[in-house]
Amino acid sequence: MIVPLKLMSSNTTKMCVVLGVTGGIAVYKACEILRLLQKQGIDVYVVMTKNACKFVSPLTFETLSGHPVAVDTFERPATWEVEHIALAKRADLFLIAPATANIIGKMACGIADDMLSTTVMATRAPIMLAPAMNTGMWDNPATQQNLQTLASRGVHIVSPANGYLACGDTGAGKLEDVAVIAQRAMEVLFAKRDLEGVRVMVTAGPTREAIDPVRYISNRSSGKMGYAIARAAQMRGADVTLLTGPVSLSAPQGVRVVPFTTTQDLLDAALEYADAQDIIIQAAAPADYRAKEIAGQKIKKKDGEDMVLRLVENPDVAATIGKKKREDQVFVGFAAETNDVTAHAQGKLMKKNLDMIVANDVTAPGAGFDVNTNIVTLMTRDAMRTLPLMSKDDVAGCILDAVVSLRNEKNLKHP
Numbered sequence: 001m002i003v004p005l006k007l008m009s010s011n012t013t014k015m016c017v018v019l020g021v022t023g024g025i026a027v028y029k030a031c032e033i034l035r036l037l038q039k040q041g042i043d044v045y046v047v048m049t050k051n052a053c054k055f056v057s058p059l060t061f062e063t064l065s066g067h068p069v070a071v072d073t074f075e076r077p078a079t080w081e082v083e084h085i086a087l088a089k090r091a092d093l094f095l096i097a098p099a100t101a102n103i104i105g106k107m108a109c110g111i112a113d114d115m116l117s118t119t120v121m122a123t124r125a126p127i128m129l130a131p132a133m134n135t136g137m138w139d140n141p142a143t144q145q146n147l148q149t150l151a152s153r154g155v156h157i158v159s160p161a162n163g164y165l166a167c168g169d170t171g172a173g174k175l176e177d178v179a180v181i182a183q184r185a186m187e188v189l190f191a192k193r194d195l196e197g198v199r200v201m202v203t204a205g206p207t208r209e210a211i212d213p214v215r216y217i218s219n220r221s222s223g224k225m226g227y228a229i230a231r232a233a234q235m236r237g238a239d240v241t242l243l244t245g246p247v248s249l250s251a252p253q254g255v256r257v258v259p260f261t262t263t264q265d266l267l268d269a270a271l272e273y274a275d276a277q278d279i280i281i282q283a284a285a286p287a288d289y290r291a292k293e294i295a296g297q298k299i300k301k302k303d304g305e306d307m308v309l310r311l312v313e314n315p316d317v318a319a320t321i322g323k324k325k326r327e328d329q330v331f332v333g334f335a336a337e338t339n340d341v342t343a344h345a346q347g348k349l350m351k352k353n354l355d356m357i358v359a360n361d362v363t364a365p366g367a368g369f370d371v372n373t374n375i376v377t378l379m380t381r382d383a384m385r386t387l388p389l390m391s392k393d394d395v396a397g398c399i400l401d402a403v404v405s406l407r408n409e410k411n412l413k414h415p
């Protein structure tokens with residue numbers, strides 16, 4: 001899926017991205033990332049590892065970037081010291097794409113033994129990694145732990161996509177779409193800071209309601225929408241608390257993560273954190289019902305007989321928070337609908353005492369559950385705006401723009 005890059009205005013100050021390229025089959029895609037950034041007026045300098053040079057020649061990057069490419073220059077001890085510090089200082093963003101398990105491991109452990117690892121260690125610029133590797137390497141606990149370490153230090157991670165990999169395996173590990181990587185880089189470079197210090201709580205993902213020790217009721221929420229909002233809010237300077245159901249996404253760096261499993265867990269966490277927030281956005285998909293009784297042992301099949309599962313209603317988290325909402329808080333909910341979308345959403349807006357609802361027709365192609373895009377209508381009590389198909393990252397940006405407007409209408413100032 002190609003996400004159109006936002007055009008930057010021509011009078012934007014020229015920014016510099018240092019693009020680190022490490023050795024994997026996806027190296028050729030780094031050329032495209034370089035071009036996409038250049039088209040947005042970004043000056044790109046390239047640092048390659050020796051292994052990356054085996055896939056694509058430095059001459060290619062030199063020609064495309066218009067700058068000399070820094071490779072492992074320990075053979076030239078007189079110059080590398082100066083060169084790596086100069087590059088580290090020049091960067092407004094240090095992007096490594098593709099990032100191998102090796103560079104991720106080195107960065108997590110503070111190893112600096114070649115031009116790239118030395119330069120990235122010296123930089124004070126924001127760092128972004130777009131990993132690409134075999135799915136087994138990606139799933140390896142060492143890689144995942146290293147990524148968590150880096151994320152906790154504020155490194156931005158563009159998680160790889162699922163797909164058919166060069167090694168013949170299928171699974172996670174494919175370099176994310178180059179347009180998405182370039183878009184993320186642009187967002188970091190030109191991030192608005194209009195939520196500096198504002199406290200934002202976001203809920204994301206599904207709940208799981210146990211039936212017996214091995215089965216549960218859940219839904220198709222992947223958490224992508226909520227995570228995109230948390231990430232966007234964090235980049236705009238907010239202090240973000242992310243209440244997350246069980247999903248397979250890496251938490252955005254720098255946010256407080258509070259996991260939940262059931263709707264009751266979500267309610268407990270929401271009640272604990274809600275009072276301290278300026279903005280609450282509920283994108284999670286909590287189950288409305290749970291099993292009346294959870295069987296202590298695995299329920300056995302009774303050949304030929306129907307099975308009856310008795311369900312009881314779960315608490316409505318949003319309605320509970322809505323009752324406690326203060327005037328100085330902005331409260332946003334979502335409505336996942338399959339018919340009469342805006343009418344149902346309007347009902348929920350009122351019933352849950354929301355300031356805004358994001359109406360989501362989850363049957364529309366490219367919208368709703370477990371896709372990277374969405375089509376939504378932003379509804380307040382007196383206005384309504386339908387957005388076209390766009391990435392969930394862009395939807396998140398539009399939601400936050402609308403929330404900032406609501407805060408301005410309420411005359412709420414930054415803390």
Ligand code: PMT
Pocket residue numbers: 203204205220221222223224225226263282283284285286287288314315316317318319332333334335336337348360362368369370371
């Ligand atoms: O996670 P993704 O794969 O990216 O998919 C995104 C999404 C489709 C889950 C998201 O865009 C979305 O629509 N989220 C709301 C899902 C939902 O539960 O909708 P609802 O219409 O049933 O609930 C309305 C609102 O009340 C929601 O804000 C929901 O979080 C909240 N709710 C619902 C039930 C409940 N028991 N407690 C709640 O707080």
